[in-house]
Amino acid sequence: MLNTALGGIRICDFTGQLAGAGATKWLAAFGADVIRIEDPERQGRWDILRGNAPFKDERRGIDMGGAFNNHNVGKRGITLNVRTERGKELLAEIIKRCDAVTENFAAGVLERWGFGYERLKALKPDIVYVSNCGFGHTGPYAAFKTWGPIVQAVSGLTHTSALPDQPPAGWGYSYMDHTGGYYMAMAIMLALLHRRRTGEGQWVDLACTESALTLHGPALLNHVVNGRGTRSEGGLNSNRSQWQPMAPHGIYPCAGEDDWIALACRDDDDWQLLVSLIGAEAARADWRASAGRVADQDALDALIGGWCAQQDKFDLQARLRALPIPVAAVMKPAERIDGEHAVGGDALWPTVTHSAMGEVRVDGQPVRFSKTDWSYERAGPCLGEHTEAVLGELLGLSAADVANLRDEGVV
């Protein structure tokens, strides 16, 4: 057996979408036995990614969701109908054999099933329970529902991603589903470390909006200490530097179709290097010092933008790296995943063999451990793919027992 960091840890996992599933994906990658529990009656559709695009080879179906597979590699999947008494009994027996219970339902769902924290603790006194929902389980908005973009809106991430005289651009994906999942993974592991030392379990109430709000620290202190906010006439330009007086600092057009480059001058030395490439029109006395450039950013950006627009973004990236100043082409997905400019090697995008989809590539983990590295031992589970195996292994049920449960609508 492989030497894994989290081998021997078993998770009773109700998570879904990305905000929850992303958390237990990490644990599974490092060897935890993550048992994903889905509802047979609704075919696991609570997780809207199950059975949704993107599809490999345009093959559709409840087991064909590309995003679902991406977020659930390495986990085992079982079905269990917790509306039934037998389903509840089986769930209780599974929980007794787990180290942690994880979910990202709306607040209170698990409680309504009869599996709130007090019950979990009665079943397994040192259980770690981590719930992840938009507003947490307490406070005036506890009953309110969120998706990633709503978490981003509420917490200020949307407002602080914008260009002047435009509505907020926000984040064009669920940054806080990813990141909420990261905080959930941290919370699970922190609680497991605490349990190892003290023998004590706990319920971690993770509110995704709160995790998000911690990502604006200096802005919040600027508000508290200096009374200064982030709203202004005309709006903000988040491609510019938020704090350090850096100019230029932006994203500029290049010659190709929707090709862009990000560059910045951290100081006057960086600027002189850039001037050496641009030439006389940038060598203005009033732009020599940072304060002059910051004060005249519209004109500066117009000049840089015009200069970049004639150039290929990767050629320009190479020339600016040679100076060097901070620069990066705005990478398109195909460019950063495949090809000569890719961000990581092939190991960052491993191929898994899915029982229904066949071979498909997924997001890897951007880390390398010298001894207990991550790996994906299996693809995301088809609906109920491991029901028989898990119920047999954990609870000693036979194949015939499981067949009966299936006939009774329990699994």
Add this chain to the structure above:
Amino acid sequence: MTALRGVRVVELARPRIAFAGKLLADMGADVVLVEPPGGCPSRGYPPFVDDEPGTDRSLYWWHYNTSKRALVLDLDAADDLAAFLRLVDRADVLLESEPTTRLAQLGVDRGALRARNENLLHVAVTPYGRDDPRSDLPEVDLTILAAGGPPWSCGYDDHDLPPVRGWGNQGYHTACHFALMSILTGLLGRDSGGQFIDVSMAAACSVTTEAASYTHLVAGETVQRQTGRHAAVAPTGETQMRCGDGRYANTGVPPRRPEEFARLLAWLRESGLEAELPEAVFVEMGANWEGPFDLSLLGKDDTITAIFGAGRDAMRLLASRSSAQAFFVGCQRAGLAAGPVNAPEEAFEDEHFIARGFQVPVEHAELGRTLRYPGAPYLLPASPWAISRRAPTLDEHREEILAELLQP
């Protein structure tokens, strides 16, 4: 009892990894921050308390270095390097973001450090990974994010406008999140002893782009940025709505289940707005739909497309007649997920977060002030997150830390 009590961390100060050190320190780890002579450059980053610059007055510094202790060591000087090594000898974790050859030049590469301390988790967080020469190129948060992919997905329907990078050092944060997950994983797996953990910042951002990556990986297609909503292969309807007070609200995933259309219809009627919306008839059809909608037919089946479009129109009309905050509360009471587009400071002052204790007091005795800081990202009641002390002043804990090194 804090979750990481007794865990000793040495952090070689670099602005891009400071957040990882903070996350450890606020959970109770003993984080010793080793700064170069003159201090970490981020001590000079604005904003400053009362707008007055000073080594110990940066709010940026304050935020990212809570709960840590600090001393200045010149690693190019033999005595200070020896002190650094003694710190590492006693540490559980070394967190650093040095250039690729820096530690080897000092004679303390990963092999040498682990030979001295076989239980050390040596965590290097660098732009492209410890052994990639691109890691030695200059960077800022903007370029890490551009290289990693997030800005490709962020911006406006109008592609003459540039892609947008969101504020807040989110590229650095994403790398630090992976550093934290790695360290906690390494601590849970300590039976294997110490190890070297290599975190790539650009790769961390690159696997944090949701559909942009997996749409390419699975279907070979490319998502395109859209105003205030998810980038997508084919254009989707807007979800960000301008409200009556000029602010915006986000409706996330608009109504997609019959019961949601029913509640939306009820809200329209309560507000007396049904007559103003010719499309209300489609909202009613949505409310009376039997069974779930086949979402894969959206944009293909005329009826389903009309129903979903009408759902958006109804939301837009309701938004235009109320403030963003009132629209948010109204939506949520109708069971529809929505949120106001707050500024961070507005969220910070919102009653919900105040009620949950998100604002935490931190004493700055030398200024005679106690200030409200952002609080916990997660609530662990048995092992709570806490800011144990304000960020260290320059070389503040030198004597204390060096004295500890003399103890057995």
